[in-house]
Amino acid sequence: MSDQAPDARRGLVTERVMGIETEFGILDAALDARTGEASSSIALSHLVVGAYGLLHPAEGTRGRRVRWDYGDESPLRDARGFEIRRAAAHPTQLTDQVHDAHLPSIDMDMPLQAPEIAPEGSDAEVLAWAARRSIGNTVLSNGARLYVDHAHPEYSSPEVTSAREAVLQDRAGEVVAQRAMELLAAADGVPEVALYKNNTDGKGASYGTHENYLLARDVPFERVVQALLPFFATRQILVGAGRVGLGTRGTEPGFQISSRADFFEEKVGLETTLDRPIVNTRDEPHADAERHRRLHVIIGDANLLETSTFLKMGMTSLVLAALEAEQESGARILPVLELADPVQALRDISHDPTLTRTVPLADGRELTALQIQRAHLEAVSAHADRTDPETAEVLDLWSELLQALETEPARAADRIEWVAKHQLLESYRARAGLDWGDARLRAIDLQFGDLRPQRSLFTKLRSAGRVATLVSDQEVEEAVGTPPASTRAYLRGRLVRHHRGEVASTGWDVITLAAEDGSTTRVRLADPRIGSRPWCEALGLDPEAALPDVLEALARAAADTATVPGPDADAGSAVGTDPSH
Amino acid sequence: MSQQSLHGSGPSDDENSSEETAAGGQVFASAQGADDLLDEIDSVLESNSEEFVRSFVQKGGQ
Known part of the structure; x- marks a missing residue:
């Protein structure tokens, strides 16, 4: 270690918030069915996301997935990164305003999109429904996002803080891909898909x-x-x-x-x-x-x-x-x-x-x-x-x-x-x-x-x-269903796993919870370490507990610095262009 | 690391290090092992390589 090192206590370390996104190569497993058309790659990619998100038993109730919240880039309005709002939709405007992100922010009673639950039926019927609805997003119980990006299925790993965790969550993405392929292979009436972890077809196309x-x-x-x-x-x-x-x-x-x-x-x-x-x-x-x-x-x-x-x-x-x-x-x-x-x-x-x-x-x-x-x-x-x-x-x-x-x-x-x-x-x-x-x-x-x-x-x-x-x-195998403990992916993944029906949507820095009584709460986690297992434990927040208890713990985290609702509760849509790439 | 050492045999390794000491346990596999592996590749390689390679068409991504 050098005296020049600014953090003389430690020196350089690998620890930092990081993650890996993988766009998979995708083919119809049947050679004679390959058209090379974008429409075909997009349709196959949707099948992959739908199969894993809606059909795999590890991802909870059949036919139900957690939506992705595209609004995650919107800034917090309170300088401390924390607020409680009633009757507020989240703002759509992106600014670079100053915010201290050491505390979570909570919005309450925001309007929600109607839930989408697949009709009961065979795997093929559920997938046909998913295709009609163009379901191209799901949030997994390890805190990852699985979705259709361009004409490829993509696995965005949960946020981690070490290289080893990154390896584990990246490998988990391979297992997710394998499970999706197995589900499609087993389902009647849908194409079998082959996924590749590579970067080019050797014909001019590259994916990242x-x-x-x-x-x-x-x-x-x-x-x-x-x-x-x-x-x-x-x-x-x-x-x-x-x-x-x-x-x-x-x-x-x-x-x-x-x-x-x-x-x-x-x-x-x-x-x-x-x-x-x-x-x-x-x-x-x-x-x-x-x-x-x-x-x-x-x-x-x-x-x-x-x-x-x-x-x-x-x-x-x-x-x-x-x-x-x-x-x-x-x-x-x-x-x-x-x-x-x-x-x-x-x-x-x-x-x-x-x-x-x-x-x-x-x-x-x-x-x-x-x-x-x-x-x-x-x-x-x-x-x-x-x-x-x-x-x-x-x-x-x-x-x-x-x-x-x-x-x-x-x-x-x-x-x-x-x-x-x-x-x-x-x-x-x-x-x-x-x-x-x-x-x-x-x-x-x-x-x-x-x-x-x-x-x-x-x-x-x-x-x-x-x-x-x-x-x-x-x-x-464990990492596929278990979020990393070191980041907000822990809270996201645990809530998705234990409260799937009550998690209306999540983004990287937001989780929207819908209680049985119809009230909704939007939690913003502007620091990726908020929501980690140590953070939850210090707060007494057990993500497996009943939702009212989870909400109470979150409110407790907010209580010290709660702000009066602002007048600018503008309505906004949670749908936008994908900001995550 | 939970599985095995990351570190293969290098110049600094013990003089006695044998073929088995490399990371992964058997990196410096025998010539027979290498042949077996090539045979195994043949057994799973797409039977019509030309056609397989031609049909591997992707759309560009990020």
Whole structure:
């Protein structure tokens, strides 16, 4: 730890509010039914969401799901982040007004949409109803959101505060996808669906695996961009998923390190579906916007290896912690490395599995991705708190894998996804004497991420003991129905599980509860740690208790600072465009 | 970590570290193991790779 570190008590740690969103690739399992049309992908995606949300017994009463509340980005009106309102709809206007988010806010008696409950009937009938209603959203009992995004089903993990929790909740999303596929396979009269955890069809289309990190607002965004460009352009050598084919359409035969690299056109920007930027500026923090920004990272690959997800989240969180520490102390931690052309460097690095290629810096130096990553590792290590177990674990893994890549990459095949995939493809290629343009190699690449266990080549590797694992299958199964304890996802998930019929809707920072007597209460949780298990326990709030008791506990949290209802109880709709991406 | 060590055999590892000590338990599997794995891939790989790859068409996302 350095004296320069602003938080001299601790040093840099991985702990921070974060999460992962995964858009799954989706196909009709019947090859001859594939049309490649958007309408078909959208319809199949709805079936996936409907099947899991409405039919899976783990998600409560059949035919009933919890709505998503799109209004979650609206600001709190009280400077302390807390208020009680009667007869108030929530405001739709988004501002950046100051709010202290240490307390929850509660609105009461807001108008609700009528409940939607599927009619009784067969699975196919419930799904047909869901399709007619275009039900494309559901909130799960682990606090995650499962929904249709563009033409893909997407699993947005609940908010977590450690890299390990992120791995667990990300794996839980794979199980949700598997369960949805199983339900559709078992139902009569609906197509069977195949889901893939990957990022491209190799024909020009890409879909994302996004990371989200809460970051201190006071770090100037220009500094965030400056620091993240070299880090994001190079971290792929440690956490890339690997891909067969070069170029967005894979027209040039070969193998590359990252599945996403070829789809990035800009250094920084707001877009996520075209002209994708290395650093994305989308910033709805779903939290106190005065104190936090949400860093929406769109450049990452879909990872199946748990070590890749673990390292990706851990190393990125540490780099962000370094940025925050720099801001606080005024002393530089991260290396001074400005790439001459980050977008070109991203691609050039991805296209060179030998890791020998250098990329030019603005100051005229030429460095390899290995050198740039080592500079980051050394800078972060020098200021990190190694007494924190996860921080030490991440730094050790980062260091060991970097060393393996520098000396003998094959040693990292159990922990670096692109190396694992590359090794597999190379052995297959060598045995059959194939060249990189062979369809069998492209098929292996695609089928690596097939989430059907019997079809998944990744699962074959895992079952053969060829990849390291961090969490047990049992832990993953439990995580599907259990929210992380460390964030508001705990309260959200527990209420969804134990009060499904009384949770009218939830968003990331809002939960609307409807009591039997018709009264409704809207709870705003502007700090992602409000609603965590420790917070609930300190408050004496048991999410499994009867709803009146839950409401009473929430009111107690609010009681100290209750405000008089304001005159501006404007009506508003809870429906809007999806702000979460 | 609950399952097994993240850390594979590296230069700093014990001299006596054998093939079994790598993370995951058997990373440096035998050549026979590698062949078995390739055979297994053959057994589950889509039978018509050309057609499978051609039919794998996605809409762009984020």
